[in-house]
Amino acid sequence: xxxxxxxxxxxxxxxxxxxxxxxxxxxxxxxxxxxxxxxxxxxxxxxxxxxxxxxxxxxxxxxxxxxxxxxxxxxxxxxxxxxxxxxxxxxxxxxxxxxxxxxxxxxxxxxxxxxxxxxxxxxxxxxxxxxxxxxxxxxxxxxxxxxxxxxxxxxxxxxxxxxxxxxxxxxxxxxxxxxxxxxxxxxxxxxxxxxxxxxxxxxxxxxxxxxxxxxxxxxxxxxxxxxxxxxxxxxxxxxxxxxxxxxxxxxxxxxxxxxxxxxxxxxxxxxxxxxxxxxxxxxxxxxxxxxxxxxxxxxxxxxxxxxxxxxxxxxxxxxxxxxxxxxxxxxxxxxxxxxxxxxxxxxxxxxxxxxxxxxxxxxxxxxxxxxxxxxxxxxxxxxxxxxxxxxxxxxxxxxxxxxxxxxxxxxxxxxxxxxxxxxxxxxxxxxxxxxxxxxxxxxxxxxxxxxxxxxxxxxxxxxxxxxxxxxxxxxxxxxxxxxxxxxxxxxxxxxxxxxxxxxxxxxxxxxxxxxxxxxxxxxxxxxxxxxxxxxxxxxxxxxx
Numbered sequence: 001x002x003x004x005x006x007x008x009x010x011x012x013x014x015x016x017x018x019x020x021x022x023x024x025x026x027x028x029x030x031x032x033x034x035x036x037x038x039x040x041x042x043x044x045x046x047x048x049x050x051x052x053x054x055x056x057x058x059x060x061x062x063x064x065x066x067x068x069x070x071x072x073x074x075x076x077x078x079x080x081x082x083x084x085x086x087x088x089x090x091x092x093x094x095x096x097x098x099x100x101x102x103x104x105x106x107x108x109x110x111x112x113x114x115x116x117x118x119x120x121x122x123x124x125x126x127x128x129x130x131x132x133x134x135x136x137x138x139x140x141x142x143x144x145x146x147x148x149x150x151x152x153x154x155x156x157x158x159x160x161x162x163x164x165x166x167x168x169x170x171x172x173x174x175x176x177x178x179x180x181x182x183x184x185x186x187x188x189x190x191x192x193x194x195x196x197x198x199x200x201x202x203x204x205x206x207x208x209x210x211x212x213x214x215x216x217x218x219x220x221x222x223x224x225x226x227x228x229x230x231x232x233x234x235x236x237x238x239x240x241x242x243x244x245x246x247x248x249x250x251x252x253x254x255x256x257x258x259x260x261x262x263x264x265x266x267x268x269x270x271x272x273x274x275x276x277x278x279x280x281x282x283x284x285x286x287x288x289x290x291x292x293x294x295x296x297x298x299x300x301x302x303x304x305x306x307x308x309x310x311x312x313x314x315x316x317x318x319x320x321x322x323x324x325x326x327x328x329x330x331x332x333x334x335x336x337x338x339x340x341x342x343x344x345x346x347x348x349x350x351x352x353x354x355x356x357x358x359x360x361x362x363x364x365x366x367x368x369x370x371x372x373x374x375x376x377x378x379x380x381x382x383x384x385x386x387x388x389x390x391x392x393x394x395x396x397x398x399x400x401x402x403x404x405x406x407x408x409x410x411x412x413x414x415x416x417x418x419x420x421x422x423x424x425x426x427x428x429x430x431x432x433x434x435x436x437x438x439x440x441x442x443x444x445x446x447x448x449x450x451x452x453x454x455x456x457x458x459x460x461x462x463x464x465x466x467x468x469x470x471x472x473x474x475x476x477x478x479x480x481x482x483x484x485x486x487x488x489x490x491x492x493x494x495x496x497x498x499x500x501x502x503x504x505x506x507x508x509x510x511x512x513x514x515x516x517x518x519x520x521x522x523x524x525x526x527x528x529x530x531x532x533x534x535x536x537x538x539x540x541x542x543x544x
Contacts, residue, residue, distance in 0.1 A: 322349065
């Protein structure tokens, strides 16, 4: 799960300051307004990376009026603003570069047509580029990075906007450093797949040919399958046997397996962390023993079946704790029989689960999973401060991120950077999704969770193309997060299409599916463009 390209030492970089520019003017006796800009200290091979010296060092193509340097209280920024349908480019050849992976990154803002703007490295031997996401949701800066494998001794840094009138991008602080940026984990939560198939769901590729859903994700480039497990669910799915069966399919397809323990008989999230019926009334120590046995039993069954879990979530969206009321860490209600936060109990339960994971397989990653980034980073650090202070052992931080609920892409990137830096762990987005339409499946009408234009993320329409662009944007924002410890994104239930009998409520087959408009297969079961966004980045190839 943690395998990544070697990034190498990271440079300390910064924008050329006004003082440095003034010094250069004085030294070289250049006329005012003709400042030359040297590479920023530690920023390999880029001249004028912060555009303080205008467009010095950069070659531009396209309509001149569409490429300018704008200045505000923060300083200078490159701006590409299309006044008509066009392509405009700013490019710069780097200095000499050793063979290997190199990464270009920049701070960016963008609005307009899907995939209009991008940043990348060209003429390197193996080129690479990344679409600049829309920041229309809140107008905040993002860091976006792209990498390439250099075999030709140098590259061209390219910033390009190709679109329609009104499309724009603003770029600042361009850096070039050795190493790479990688979407290491490209996952799909297929927890509902077995039940969907048993109730008649069929899957097809974009051309209408039948496909096995697990193979479809593997063939598209996914690296991991996520599977939830319940203790004693009413419908008999998401049990140990079901998880083992789907995990074996995933392993046979070359995919890693992430097991998501809810420690409940049904869904858990910040609004519901119910105790399994069989554990109700137990004392905290006995509940911890039950957590250990349940975790150990499921993971042992996987191991014995040749499908050892690569990663395990000890709990699902556990901001308020889990197994209420004993492990409830938000204030409990009067009459619940307990008072205050139950941090010691929660730490007891989490430690029991973590210990069981490592007892079955020392190489399996333990993930602690939170959500509600929109409530502010302080709520997340408060939670992790409490559990780390109690000695809970874990390897990776998991987050849910749905752009229509959990804030902007900048909020997500800030969470990845802050949490990875504060706790020294990688961060994985274990849940993410976006609609390809706002309409209901006409043959299985059930009110969708997301069904209004006002709920959408600005810049990303509810279309097949908008869904695909949003999924890739989330992946790129995580991978580009400063610190380099955002390791990937898992799409939540992209194969949960609407079929009779597979509803939200495990105790009520007629409850219906409110998620089918966020699947990566349409209402006829055909693969949508989002499936292609699991594709890996290009592998290095040596240029003859």
